[in-house]
Amino acid sequence: MALQTARISAEGGKAQRVYLLLRDEITRGDLPPGAVLPGELRLADHYGVSRVTIRRALDVLAQEGLIDRRAGSGTVVTGAAPQRAAIAADFATLMPQLVQMGQQTTARLLSYAYIPAPAPVSDALRLADGVRVQRAVRVRLMDSAPFSHLTTHVPDDIAQDFSETDLAGTPLFRLLERAGVQVDHATQSISASLATPDVAEALEVAVGAALISLTRVVFDATGRGVEHLAALYRPDRFRLDMVLNRVGKAGARQWEPVLVPMTGAAE
């Protein structure tokens, strides 16, 4: 019944790529339900591949119910958006509406080890060379559907208190505060990246699919780096939303994010 889990592992060549691109355009809304695709010949030209290859990609899309092909008439995007219980997270504070949603998310611990801090992590956390950190890789699921892949690094002296079961259940953030860390501020950066084979498997997406990438570095009151989070989100199941208000008088107007008070922290 692997319908939307099209093709894990790095299989597939051009046809697979065209499939990914088209599916991305559809689920993204660029090709809304009801829209008619260009003809296969036109598509072949557009993507720079042969018609047979386009056809193979369309086959998969049709099989998944994303498109409806009618001979003579054309290929139309069907409204049958299979998923869509997308988890919306407040863009500014990054607190997902999980509380409202019944907190039905669970986490699965994929890996757990103490290692010397990798260069990017020790740089970001401003650690001395060779400092050991606890590295944990987790997948967060919503109704047993994975939506985020989390890699956290915490200096080992802080992480001593975290057991494996802690990590599997509790958001790392709460563990930090439980450990007595005075969380003060954090820097975040949003980007986009491609699904490598390992995260692709964990998130049940195809290798090469687009993912939202979030990197967060948390500091305590003394300015010490206490957590490095590298998160990857499935764009079809996770959204970063925000509302901005235009405030101030003319000439000195600016945007101001609308804050939604809520405790907790997204991962």
Added chain:
Amino acid sequence: MALQTARISAEGGKAQRVYLLLRDEITRGDLPPGAVLPGELRLADHYGVSRVTIRRALDVLAQEGLIDRRAGSGTVVTGAAPQRAAIAADFATLMPQLVQMGQQTTARLLSYAYIPAPAPVSDALRLADGVRVQRAVRVRLMDSAPFSHLTTHVPDDIAQDFSETDLAGTPLFRLLERAGVQVDHATQSISASLATPDVAEALEVAVGAALISLTRVVFDATGRGVEHLAALYRPDRFRLDMVLNRVGKAGARQWEPVLVPMTGAAE
């Protein structure tokens, strides 16, 4: 001299995909300069392809100077990050530090037309069916290096004042306020998507590369939708950063974004 513009157009199969994945991991910092890659055999196994395919991907990376291959020793990531200074944008308010950077960005108008509003746009702007909108597609460049692909939709009665040269030069946002629109609030959503052939060409990236996707809908004081922006950013040239402060007493703590006062609006 097309060095980092590896392979535009939809050519390449698995090798191309592996190349994209590896390059993504390198430029993203997962494989920092100096890191030694796993052996070709291990890579082949990891990506589920043959060694020859891995080899082809490494060939391109080596040609671009991203890796250094030494027979017998192994393949290491070189620190030669040909990356241009990434444009950082304030995450909360989405105002890029363009002013500080000398405002050296220019825009190129790719397409310009009045059309009936597509379904996603008319939905988002809450327009009646069949309302005509002005659709403009632009590419923004920094030192003649493209970093964003912008598709804007504006109701045609508002857009009457915009000439083609206006669009090529001025941020649409300023045009709106010049037209007397009382901008009140906006909703934004961040995601990730893949580069289709057309945007890939405009942004000078490979087809299938990861892009940051931002959708913004702007409303005026009367609650009317006045602008729909769909932006795609090159993650290697554009970053969304923010700083959060942890405020409040224990038990009612929450994050608060740090605001950097500045006028203007990012596109």
Added chain:
DNA sequence: CAAAGCAGTATTAAAAATCAGACAGGTTGA
């Protein structure tokens, strides 16, 4: 209503990419 045109369907053979394996030669560390 008939014809033209378009779009999907199907089948072939050639071309290209990929695969699996083997071997040579350099480097490293026990």
Added chain:
DNA sequence: TCAACCTGTCTGATTTTTAATACTGCTTTG
């Protein structure tokens, strides 16, 4: 020094992609 591992190189079998060419069926137009 030897063993293990790495890149570099080559080869023939296999799979994927391509290109060319019919064909069927729906829609539209004269």
